[in-house]
Amino acid sequence: MTSRANALRYPEGTTSVGTARVRESVRAPMTTAQRRIYEKTGVPPQTAAIDVDDPFDPALIRAATPAKKPSKYRNQKCESGGIKFDSRAEMQRWHELVQMQARGEISELELQVPFILAEPVVIAGRKRPALRYVADFVYEQDGKTVVEDVKGRVTEGYRIKRHLMAARGITIKEVK
Numbered sequence: 001m002t003s004r005a006n007a008l009r010y011p012e013g014t015t016s017v018g019t020a021r022v023r024e025s026v027r028a029p030m031t032t033a034q035r036r037i038y039e040k041t042g043v044p045p046q047t048a049a050i051d052v053d054d055p056f057d058p059a060l061i062r063a064a065t066p067a068k069k070p071s072k073y074r075n076q077k078c079e080s081g082g083i084k085f086d087s088r089a090e091m092q093r094w095h096e097l098v099q100m101q102a103r104g105e106i107s108e109l110e111l112q113v114p115f116i117l118a119e120p121v122v123i124a125g126r127k128r129p130a131l132r133y134v135a136d137f138v139y140e141q142d143g144k145t146v147v148e149d150v151k152g153r154v155t156e157g158y159r160i161k162r163h164l165m166a167a168r169g170i171t172i173k174e175v176k
Contacts, residue, residue, distance in 0.1 A: 073153050083111065090136055090150040093175055097137055097148075106139045106146075113138040113147075117164040133161040135172070148173045 015021065030038065034045040075087035085091040100106045118131040137148040151174050162172050
């Protein structure tokens with residue numbers, strides 16, 4: 001498929017080339033919306049001018065590249081010490097907990113610990129995977145196991161998982 005930018009150019013006034021007829025005017029294709037506006041107003045749509053001599057102009061490439069879409073909850077994934085975190089707050093809390101463990105305030109610090117909330121089941125002939133909750137941090141403090149989650153926003157899915165964890169006798173400590 002060739003683009004209009006690469007179309008052959010003929011001297012003004014040429015009406016045929018071999019057995020083919022040359023169109024009087026070559027316009028860029030219009031979308032349906034552009035055509036309807038043109039039909040109502042009589043004003044042709046504006047088109048971007050493309051430099052045929054330099055199709056790889058870096059300015060055009062940058063303008064055509066869309067900006068990266070931000071994450072749904074505006075968290076920024078980051079990395080520290082070779083460990084990847086889902087948010088800066090989670091990374092900062094990890095550093096606090098590591099310092100607390102170094103001071104002896106907590107012990108057995110673990111990161112991204114999965115809990116099985118419901119076993120795998122078969123529904124309507126299809127096997128469904130186990131329902132899991134992955135805690136950000138789990139550690140021992142004063143002889144008790146603490147399950148901790150860093151939350152910027154409490155989602156409906158998290159509320160359900162928090163409820164199921166509470167039904168198992170495990171309370172999640174939420175850090176904002």
